[in-house]
Amino acid sequence: MTLPLSTYTKLMRAAESVTSRTSRPMSDAGLTISQFGVLEALLHRGPLCQKDIAAKILKSSGNITMVIDNLVKRCLVRRERSETDRRFITIHLTPEGSSLINEVFPQVSAAIVDNMAILSSEEQELLGQLCRRLGRQD
Amino acid sequence: MTLPLSTYTKLMRAAESVTSRTSRPMSDAGLTISQFGVLEALLHRGPLCQKDIAAKILKSSGNITMVIDNLVKRCLVRRERSETDRRFITIHLTPEGSSLINEVFPQVSAAIVDNMAILSSEEQELLGQLCRRLGRQD
DNA sequence: GTCTAATATTTTAATATCAAACAATAAAAC
């Protein structure tokens, strides 16, 4: 296999490996990766409309409707129609949602830190720089 | 955000970016990423049982049943029950499947090479080594 | 040899994903 293809394969495997090793706290809390992504975005950025959430977690907006639906069913978030522009629906964490994500996020975060610790700080910096160049360019 | 979390985020974004930029030839051929993965595995490794295919494309075996079902519907692969151990089902490319993957794979491959070319060979080597250390460790 | 454990696949139920069509609303053009 040529260098670019082999590098791409390793990149994909690394991303999938770290994710699968760090998603246990999510599934233990009954959250899917997308649900966790939504709650985390709301935790760190405050209330957001669905379009912004979709952009943050890189999913289509049709999809977000369903993810939010399932979070609403579990009373972890609530929808609030904007008064000024009725096209927008702002999503808010409920107290239950806030409590859950405040408990789960540190666990996931700690697992990611643990996993990345295979690389030194310098290596992580370097990896981040290389990845950023592949990520941008849109 | 701390270095490990920021590095992880960049890793994920890079993997998703390159994949989304290189999957056009697949969707143009009416193939999902998983369907492409199955056909590619069969192209490069020859006939495989479903368990081995699942391991190759990192998906659950329950899932593979459906992906293969959809490929069979389009006559791109066929199932063949093993005579020696009837638990195994070996999946073979049909002539149509072989023809399709032989057309699509080089396109995807070329797109990946193009995308990775943002990095020099040395940088790709380095990225591959860093990613491999994150990927292994199971 | 029979019973038990292991393996390969399928099924089921719930959620996710995307693309495309649709509905509602707002902004811009005229």
Place this chain on the structure above:
DNA sequence: GTTTTATTGTTTGATATTAAAATATTAGAC
């Protein structure tokens, strides 16, 4: 001001994804 265009979100239809239970088959224990 009405019409056109753009934006936000929902719905629909097809496929994917996982976990867990079920099925079929083989291998191992006794």
